[in-house]
Amino acid sequence: MAGVLWLLGYAVIVVAAALGLAALPGRVTAEIGTLIVDLPTSLAVLALVLLALLLHFLFGLVRLPRRFGRQGIHRRRRQGDAAVTSCLVALAASEPGIARRQAARARKWLGDTPQTLLLAAEAGRLAGREDEATTALRALAAKPEAAFLGLRGLLRQAIARQEWPEATELARQAEAANPGATWLRDERARLAIRSTDWPEAMRLTAAPAAKASLAVAASQTEPDADRALTLARKAFEADPGLAPAAIAYAGQMRRIGREGRAQTVLAESWAIRPHPDVSAFALAGAASPMDGIPLARTLAAANPTDPESFLLLARASLDAGLTGEARRHAVLARDAGVNSRRLFLLLAAIEEAEDPNSDAARGYLREAATADPDPVWRCTECRAESVEWHPACPSCHTPGSLAWGNATALTLAKPGIMRRLLPWR
Numbered sequence: 382m383a384g385v386l387w388l389l390g391y392a393v394i395v396v397a398a399a400l401g402l403a404a405l406p407g408r409v410t411a412e413i414g415t416l417i418v419d420l421p422t423s424l425a426v427l428a429l430v431l432l433a434l435l436l437h438f439l440f441g442l443v444r445l446p447r448r449f450g451r452q453g454i455h456r457r458r459r460q461g462d463a464a465v466t467s468c469l470v471a472l473a474a475s476e477p478g479i480a481r482r483q484a485a486r487a488r489k490w491l492g493d494t495p496q497t498l499l500l501a502a503e504a505g506r507l508a509g510r511e512d513e514a515t516t517a518l519r520a521l522a523a524k525p526e527a528a529f530l531g532l533r534g535l536l537r538q539a540i541a542r543q544e545w546p547e548a549t550e551l552a553r554q555a556e557a558a559n560p561g562a563t564w565l566r567d568e569r570a571r572l573a574i575r576s577t578d579w580p581e582a583m584r585l586t587a588a589p590a591a592k593a594s595l596a597v598a599a600s601q602t603e604p605d606a607d608r609a610l611t612l613a614r615k616a617f618e619a620d621p622g623l624a625p626a627a628i629a630y631a632g633q634m635r636r637i638g639r640e641g642r643a644q645t646v647l648a649e650s651w652a653i654r655p656h657p658d659v660s661a662f663a664l665a666g667a668a669s670p671m672d673g674i675p676l677a678r679t680l681a682a683a684n685p686t687d688p689e690s691f692l693l694l695a696r697a698s699l700d701a702g703l704t705g706e707a708r709r710h711a712v713l714a715r716d717a718g719v720n721s722r723r724l725f726l727l728l729a730a731i732e733e734a735e736d737p738n739s740d741a742a743r744g745y746l747r748e749a750a751t752a753d754p755d756p757v758w759r760c761t762e763c764r765a766e767s768v769e770w771h772p773a774c775p776s777c778h779t780p781g782s783l784a785w786g787n788a789t790a791l792t793l794a795k796p797g798i799m800r801r802l803l804p805w806r
């Protein structure tokens with residue numbers, strides 16, 4: 382529309398100039414040597430203009446029109462650059478009103494370039510005008526040379542709105558626009574975790590601990606039995622000490638009738654990081670509580686000095702009615718430093734099994750009330766606690782970040798914490 386108006390304007394000027402030229406009165410006479418030229422004024426003016434144009438095109442002798450054009454371009458560029466700088470300063474100073482005004486000026490002088498569109502989007506975002514930012518980002522995404530920038534902005538907006546299918550689609554488009562970008566890979570992995578697409582998250586994650594946890598989750602949701610077994614094996618191989626990985630793989634072995642292999646897998650895991658869920662899963666393979674005793678002993682033999690092994694033998698003995706053995710192992714656990722609630726509940730249960738009105742049982746129950754809290758799953762990144770294990774922290778969504786243990790052990794296990802606590806080390 383603007384182009385048509387400009388054309389009409391030019392046409393009016395040309396017609397007016399032609400009419401004005403035709404109406405010029407008088408004549409022009411020139412004497413060059415012996416040559417005398419006598420022309421009407423209108424024709425003389427027209428001849429001079431034609432001569433100037435001829436000289437300009439043939440020899441570049443007349444440069445005025447082009448110079449005027451260049452000056453215009455330079456002026457626009459200067460104004461535009463100044464607006465870009467002012468907008469950047471306003472963005473850095475968090476002044477949304479100025480940023481938006483200067484972004485609009487930059488677009489007026491320089492047009493919709495990737496830079497001015499990006500500034501407009503950032504200014505809109507800073508001002509809380511998400512619709513404005515979206516419009517600028519969409520225009521940016523439509524430019525082949527800057528599509529990634531636009532898609533990246535739109536992707537962040539979709540993530541902020543927690544619209545996971547849209548975010549996943551935008552991430553796919555951004556990957557096509559700029560394949561292999563590290564930032565995008567991390568973002569896609571996060572998106573896959575948020576939308577519980579475990580196989581995709583596993584494919585995009587490199588850290589072994591995260592891979593093990595994601596493989597467990599992928600195995601649990603995999604409908605194909607063979608693929609579920611392969612994923613469980615991968616999880617166990619990536620981190621044999623991760624209880625859910627060992628249980629997933631042992632479960633697959635038990636499913637195909639390889640109980641011996643299942644018990645070996647659980648014992649290997651117990652040797653690295655014993656967890657009550659591993660022993661519970663191992664003893665679930667026993668036909669009776671008495672049959673569980675040899676299984677518990679085999680498991681405990683894999684890590685004989687760990688307090689978890691004493692607790693395991695105490696629990697298995699109690700289940701089998703061997704209260705004397707149960708008490709002996711529970712006391713060994715307490716001597717090994719266990720002071721948590723579950724130990725005193727176990728001691729109370731042992732006393733109650735022998736005498737339902739036992740004073741000792743009541744004493745242990747009172748001690749349980751003030752004992753240390755039981756170990757939990759805790760995120761090594763954000764420290765959020767969880768009673769159940771999750772492939773990714775429910776709070777900060779970091780994959781494979783949950784570690785089981787008491788607060789002190791986990792805090793010290795966090796990377797770099799010793800350096801911060803003991804700076805001279």
Ligand SMILES: [Zn+2]
Pocket residue numbers: 760761762763764765774775776777778779782
């Ligand atoms: Zn966390």
